[in-house]
Amino acid sequence: MKNKSLVLYAFAYLAFLYVPVLVLPVFSFNNSQFIAFPLSGFTTRWYAGLSADSAMLHALGNSLKAGIVTALLSTLLGLLAAKAVTQYRLRGAGALLGFISLPLFIPDIVLGISLLLLLGATGFPLSLAAVVLGHMLVCVPFALTVLIARLEGFDRNLEEASADLGESALMTFWRVTFPLMLPGIAASLLLTFITSFDEFLVAYFLSGTEATLPIYIWGQLRFPERLPMVLALGTIILAISVALVVLAEHVRNLGVKKPMVGA
Amino acid sequence: MSFLSLSHVTKSFGAAPVVDTVDLAIEQSEFFALLGPSGCGKTTLLRMIAGFETPDSGTISIDGAAMNTVPPHQRPTNMVFQSYAIFPHLNVFDNIAYGLRKLKLPKDALRARIEAMLATVRLEGLGARAADQLSGGQRQRVALARALVREPKVLLLDEPLGALDKRLRETMQVELRAIQRKVGITFLLVTHDQEEALSLSDRVAVMSGGKILQVASPRELYDRPNCREVADFIGEMNFFHATVRELTDATATVNAGLLGIVTLPRANLVPGIKTDDHILLAIRPEQVRIAPNGLAGEIVTSTFLGERSHFHVRIASRSEPVAVSGHAPAQGTVMLAFPPESLIGLPFA
Numbered sequence: 001m002k003n004k005s006l007v008l009y010a011f012a013y014l015a016f017l018y019v020p021v022l023v024l025p026v027f028s029f030n031n032s033q034f035i036a037f038p039l040s041g042f043t044t045r046w047y048a049g050l051s052a053d054s055a056m057l058h059a060l061g062n063s064l065k066a067g068i069v070t071a072l073l074s075t076l077l078g079l080l081a082a083k084a085v086t087q088y089r090l091r092g093a094g095a096l097l098g099f100i101s102l103p104l105f106i107p108d109i110v111l112g113i114s115l116l117l118l119l120g121a122t123g124f125p126l127s128l129a130a131v132v133l134g135h136m137l138v139c140v141p142f143a144l145t146v147l148i149a150r151l152e153g154f155d156r157n158l159e160e161a162s163a164d165l166g167e168s169a170l171m172t173f174w175r176v177t178f179p180l181m182l183p184g185i186a187a188s189l190l191l192t193f194i195t196s197f198d199e200f201l202v203a204y205f206l207s208g209t210e211a212t213l214p215i216y217i218w219g220q221l222r223f224p225e226r227l228p229m230v231l232a233l234g235t236i237i238l239a240i241s242v243a244l245v246v247l248a249e250h251v252r253n254l255g256v257k258k259p260m261v262g263a
Numbered sequence: 264m265s266f267l268s269l270s271h272v273t274k275s276f277g278a279a280p281v282v283d284t285v286d287l288a289i290e291q292s293e294f295f296a297l298l299g300p301s302g303c304g305k306t307t308l309l310r311m312i313a314g315f316e317t318p319d320s321g322t323i324s325i326d327g328a329a330m331n332t333v334p335p336h337q338r339p340t341n342m343v344f345q346s347y348a349i350f351p352h353l354n355v356f357d358n359i360a361y362g363l364r365k366l367k368l369p370k371d372a373l374r375a376r377i378e379a380m381l382a383t384v385r386l387e388g389l390g391a392r393a394a395d396q397l398s399g400g401q402r403q404r405v406a407l408a409r410a411l412v413r414e415p416k417v418l419l420l421d422e423p424l425g426a427l428d429k430r431l432r433e434t435m436q437v438e439l440r441a442i443q444r445k446v447g448i449t450f451l452l453v454t455h456d457q458e459e460a461l462s463l464s465d466r467v468a469v470m471s472g473g474k475i476l477q478v479a480s481p482r483e484l485y486d487r488p489n490c491r492e493v494a495d496f497i498g499e500m501n502f503f504h505a506t507v508r509e510l511t512d513a514t515a516t517v518n519a520g521l522l523g524i525v526t527l528p529r530a531n532l533v534p535g536i537k538t539d540d541h542i543l544l545a546i547r548p549e550q551v552r553i554a555p556n557g558l559a560g561e562i563v564t565s566t567f568l569g570e571r572s573h574f575h576v577r578i579a580s581r582s583e584p585v586a587v588s589g590h591a592p593a594q595g596t597v598m599l600a601f602p603p604e605s606l607i608g609l610p611f612a
């Protein structure tokens with residue numbers, strides 16, 4: 001009896017989580033402009049329409065650019081900080097980590113407004129570069145968390161062993177540290193990319209005329225006839241996001257144990 | 264100058280010196296052990312020889328070349344780490360081949376060299392095995408092979424058997440000794456396990472508080488410790504307070520309180536002891552005789568060890584019971600005799 005109600009609860013919970021999300025793909029294939037039941041037939045025309053939308057493609061390009069640059073820079077900064085925190089007994093390392101992670105807990109809207117004011121005061125133009133800077137604030141803590149977890153798991157003697165076996169610091173990084181950190185680096189790149197790609201509020205404040213994809217979608221919501229196309233776009237983003245997050249989790253958990261090809 | 268030579272080497276972390284003006288001379292092909300309790304500075308000393316720590320002062324030289332400014336990756340030393348530090352992303356073969364990259368050996372020659380090394384450490388056929396599929400003993404062998412294959416001038420071993428269980432440790436002790444004989448490389452072993460140090464090494468340096476107390480062969484360390492600390496650290500020892508009465512070239516006569524006036528060979532005294540000095544007379548449990556007449560004592564504990572038993576015997580007017588090893592009833596009163604030739608005189612410090 002008890003088991004049955006627990007199963008029911010579990011299903012209800014999953015439904016609560018995923019039914020709203022599933023609305024997107026369902027209506028994106030619905031052959032009607034109106035988002036309402038009953039469904040009126042299957043179509044892929046909303047998807048076909050997307051590829052012809054040059055404004056959308058431009059926004060997509062902006063999002064990819066911002067996402068890739070944010071991912072690379074955040075992961076690089078995260079890597080350096082993670083190495084410092086795990087390798088040396090730094091005084092105040094805990095406080096330092098706390099400070100770096102703080103942007104995670106600041107509401108995005110506050111972050112967006114403060115950055116907007118700051119950029120205005122310094123004369124930095126609203127642009128994709130500004131968006132990247134804003135996204136990095138949010139992404140570096142993610143990168144740091146993933147990379148520290150990875151670095152803490154490995155024996156510091158490994159790097160000493162490499163030096164002992166005749167390799168310089170640079171070759172040691174290349175032959176030992178980097179291969180061992182690769183899963184962490186890949187996971188960090190994927191997570192920070194997806195965080196930047198999906199982010200709306202900070203980008204909304206800082207992008208100026210260079211709309212990113214979420215901003216473009218927000219703009220489209222004013223036109224009811226374009227709604228199905230937005231749903232189609234949303235479905236694609238959703239699918240890619242899920243795929244990337246799953247991939248990120250997978251590579252992150254690739255054990256140190258898994259043999260990899262060394263340099 | 265010796266093959267591996269340390270001169271006045273000092274290292275501090277913060278205020279307290281961890282290694283305090285250490286001098287050490289180790290010969291080529293010697294199996295040498297640094298023995299001491301944890302925190303005595305032995306691992307720091309090893310890491311300075313490997314180049315991972317820099318001495319505050321003093322010099323280290325290997326085969327006549329000063330090492331002070333040579334970085335670890337250019338030193339003619341290789342280390343077997345306590346944690347083994349096997350590269351987890353490489354298989355056994357690639358772990359062992361790691362340090363041979365710069366030799367740029369042709370593939371066949373590299374393979375032949377690794378196979379030969381695998382045979383030496385008895386890991387034939389395991390070259391393709393992934394690092395995480397190795398047992399503790401196998402990891403130890405891979406770490407050893409990886410270091411030996413570079414043919415270092417000095418092989419440094421940091422508590423190499425500490426992580427193994429007792430039986431495996433005993434097997435590896437025998438093998439380690441055999442491998443050292445075979446390759447003829449100078450081995451410098453760091454351990455806190457006196458049995459390991461005594462059974463493996465040609466010579467042992469006993470360290471405490473960053474200083475070297477005594478350097479000697481295992482036999483000599485056991486029979487002729489030069490101070491109370493060494494005597495205590497290596498095996499078990501009974502001590503009696505005594506005062507030197509008279510010294511001749513061949514003998515020393517001391518007043519040893521409970522034991523009366525004793526005359527022992529002069530050679531049994533640590534050099535430097537003078538008449539009227541307050542000294543410690545020391546004797547190993549197995550040198551104490553159970554005799555028909557001697558000092559009467561009450562057995563307080565007895566442990567049966569098969570071939571012999573180990574006793575603690577309380578003697579009137581002495582707080583510390585005397586440790587005795589031999590044959591006697593499990594309880595009751597025994598008579599103890601202390602043969603003068605088995606007594607050694609240590610400075611009272």
